Amino acid sequence: MKVLVLGAGQLAQMMYLASAPLGVEVMAVDVKDNKIVNPLSKSPYAIDLEFAISDANAITAEFEHIPEKLLALVNDSGKFFPNVNSILAGADRVREKQLLDACKVANCQYRIISKLDDLQNITADLGERIIFKASRDGYDGYGQWRMKSEQDLESLSQIFEQLDLQGVPLVAERMADFTREISVIGARDNNGNIACFDIAENLHHEGQLHLSIAPATKLLSDTIEQAQSIFTTIAEALDYTGILAVELFEMPNGSLLVNEIAPRVHNSGHWTQQGSDTCQFEQHIRAVLGFPLGSVQRQKVTAMVNIIGCTSFSRDLISIPGCHLHWYGKSLREKRKMGHINVVADSYQDLASKLAQLSQYLPSEYFPLLATQAEKLELLEEN
Amino acid sequence: MKVLVLGAGQLAQMMYLASAPLGVEVMAVDVKDNKIVNPLSKSPYAIDLEFAISDANAITAEFEHIPEKLLALVNDSGKFFPNVNSILAGADRVREKQLLDACKVANCQYRIISKLDDLQNITADLGERIIFKASRDGYDGYGQWRMKSEQDLESLSQIFEQLDLQGVPLVAERMADFTREISVIGARDNNGNIACFDIAENLHHEGQLHLSIAPATKLLSDTIEQAQSIFTTIAEALDYTGILAVELFEMPNGSLLVNEIAPRVHNSGHWTQQGSDTCQFEQHIRAVLGFPLGSVQRQKVTAMVNIIGCTSFSRDLISIPGCHLHWYGKSLREKRKMGHINVVADSYQDLASKLAQLSQYLPSEYFPLLATQAEKLELLEEN
CATH class of the missing domain: 3.30.470.20 (ATP-grasp fold, B domain)
Incomplete structure (x- = not known):
């Protein structure tokens, strides 16, 4: 059995090592160039993406920020898991919030910022301590801004003005006082x-x-x-x-x-x-x-x-x-x-x-x- | 760090999988042709034995029946473990018996058979229930003969006559009534x-x-x-x-x-x-x-x-x-x-x-x- 993993980092590597004893071969797609590589050595295999997709029993991903075209391609194979919706919910904070709301699962109170006007009266809703997160491509603290008091709002507005808020909205979240x-x-x-x-x-x-x-x-x-x-x-x-x-x-x-x-x-x-x-x-x-x-x-x-x-x-x-x-x-x-x-x-x-x-x-x-x-x-x- | 393993079977494969998390790369020598292969996929690497030996931090073996020339070659590198004597003691039952006797470690009573005459009066020493084992290349019950009573001795002698007893002596052991x-x-x-x-x-x-x-x-x-x-x-x-x-x-x-x-x-x-x-x-x-x-x-x-x-x-x-x-x-x-x-x-x-x-x-x-x-x-x- 073969599994193709989108992404060739340590997660694909550990899937490769963990599933070899089951007789399962894991191959990885380096999404930079769509080359098929060994997840441990990273040496390329002499097969192309199309063949790897057709040859795999299942396809999955080690990360959620997958190029759209690639995602569509693997989805067409009918062998992609978990599924495209799940990947998009993980990759896009707006979709994630929509999912959580639709499921009635409690999450941090928020507002979507897709234009500067959306910042108006934001502290009335979310308080003064707010974390702004880019809705896409955020990873480990990149693309995040913290507001500690209303005084920060002006300088943050100036930063946000430089961003493509319509293309990549921000999710503004009330900072939760969690334990x-x-x-x-x-x-x-x-x-x-x-x-x-x-x-x-x-x-x-x-x-x-x-x-x-x-x-x-x-x-x-x-x-x-x-x-x-x-x-x-x-x-x-x-x-x-x-x-x-x-x-x-x-x-x-x-x-x-x-x-x-x-x-x-x-x-x-x-x-x-x-x-x-x-x-x-x-x-x-x-x-x-x-x-x-x-x-x-x-x-x-x-x-x-x-x-x-x-x-x-x-x-x-x-x-x-x-x-x-x-x-x-x-x-x-x-x-x-x-x-x-x-x-x-x-x-x-x-x-x-x-x-x-x-x-x-x-x-x-x-x-x-x-x-x-x-x-x-x-x-x-x-x- | 790299370890070269003589033999490319499941033992090399499991060494490869177990040591990858330590950042150790295990490569295997297919002793049939001395090709260097990935121990899991068995695909050959584009390096020769000589380079693999010089490149490895340590060399070891997954089995003891290693061609003599190869054993000498890896021994010369100064990086071979456990060591040649240990491999030979595992590969040759006569050496193994000599080792155990020299260490005064109890083992089954035995006699070395390097010519047919050595069978004379064997039951006086070892009893009627004897197991004869080829001293080399025996594996999982191959090259072994059981004697259940003195009556079997003649037919066994006829078999042993066909063997190169001088080159590959037999070890005749009293069958132990172990629990x-x-x-x-x-x-x-x-x-x-x-x-x-x-x-x-x-x-x-x-x-x-x-x-x-x-x-x-x-x-x-x-x-x-x-x-x-x-x-x-x-x-x-x-x-x-x-x-x-x-x-x-x-x-x-x-x-x-x-x-x-x-x-x-x-x-x-x-x-x-x-x-x-x-x-x-x-x-x-x-x-x-x-x-x-x-x-x-x-x-x-x-x-x-x-x-x-x-x-x-x-x-x-x-x-x-x-x-x-x-x-x-x-x-x-x-x-x-x-x-x-x-x-x-x-x-x-x-x-x-x-x-x-x-x-x-x-x-x-x-x-x-x-x-x-x-x-x-x-x-x-x-x-």
Whole structure:
């Protein structure tokens, strides 16, 4: 069986590695030039896009910002999963908001800005603390502007004046005073069966995910039910097949607001490689090929530590029991995700101790949350 | 980092998959023609053996029957692990016996047969039940002859007369009345550190391994100590680097006899892919590259079910929680190992139930031990 993945980054690479034992061959499309490449070595295969599409048993994507023509092409094959609507909902914040509203799923209060006039009286609706997000091509904090008080509005207007607001509207969102971000990741198969992984707690720094902990600490059963219900509502509304990620804000009153959805395997689900009976990468491939979903039973307490913009650390960190390096083999750039480390432990206390050990191997300027998070977990009362 | 593996079968393939996350690239030598190939796809790389040897950070082997010239060539590079002596001890039963005797490690009583005269009075030494094994190129029951009573000796002599006994002597062994076969697999790094996985119990049918269960049931702590002590003695005698497998007969009085050693990752260690914090494939690559060894903490109770000579079964068996398919992608031949299934469970009882489920998906003529072994585990008293 063959699966063609649009995009040739680390997500395609990890799908390739996870599905090879099933006898499934994953090939990747480098969307820069539509070449078909090996997802690990990136060496090109001597086949063209058209042949790869016809030869694949299923086609999927590792990211949502797919060129329109390519998306139309794979959609015509009838083998593309999850489906075009899901990809567009992930790629376009206006569509995403429309979807969430149509599903009656709580999300941050917002206003669409497609001309400067739409800014009028915005604070009356959304308050003074607003985040403006470009509706398309935003990624990891790019194309986002924060307003902290009404005084910022004028300078922001001047920036927005330079933008093609009609072509790419902004979504202005009330900044939510959330307690923390969590994510629910799960799979839906083509018979409508759904299996969600345990909920992860996500810690960000400067707009990038640095650390996920699964299961999220101090999780109420009501929160789990809410999150899974939101997941199910969205997945069913999209008639989704594959892995879907839903980022959620947990509010002080315990309610959940959807921050955003990602129609693909997700960074906050990398912990499943060591932490779940079936990992998200294998699960996604199972779903798009019509195989039965695998068990999502969690094995241990797990943390995922992103390696961002950094290559200079001792690889001897793999001597720490339960520490598993996942290196993407990419060239170094500032803020670039170079790899991640999964840490599995018997308890949060044990995890704290392992993260503390790990922090000895990693330069704190690139891992600013690690040591403090280890301390916080150390103080956590076990159930 | 690059590792070159002599042999391009499933063991090289699983080393490739296990070490990719560490940023290690594994290439394989197809020893039929010395071509350098991708261990998964088997596509040839546009480099020759000489370049591959010079380019590799370490060189190792997935099997012990390596052509002499090739072995000499890689040895000259100074990067070959475990080392030539270990490979030869695994490839030649006469050398293996010499090693075990030199280490004073108990093994089955034997006599070397390098001419027909050596058969004289053999029953006086070894009894009437003897197994004759070709000293070289034996694999999975080929090149072996069983004698059940002295009456067989004449017909066996006629067979042996046709063989080049001087070039390839036979090792005649007293057939051991063992209770069961177990194996101890572990790694030794280049600083002499040793880490053994839990001991597995191995079940054979017609000379082939069909099922391994780890940890072996009803294992006494004395047995574990004995096995690890035997492992350490052999690994140190060989100044070994990498994964070494030692097959042991457990005798009715609790003593252990070495059946054979394999200087490589081993079929009875495949359970570590799901059952151990670090699997044998990653561990071997760590050792030969001089990386620190990983933790060998066992995660759960695990069984490894070999898929032998069979491709016609429903892949839906992967719907059973804890069942993990490892498919090698080889063309079908009688008695050929096509893949294996690792089954992880919370207890032997749980394992019994999962193996019973699994047996529903698999034709019993190819999996003759599965259902009965599930029943045996079901009856086992948990500690």
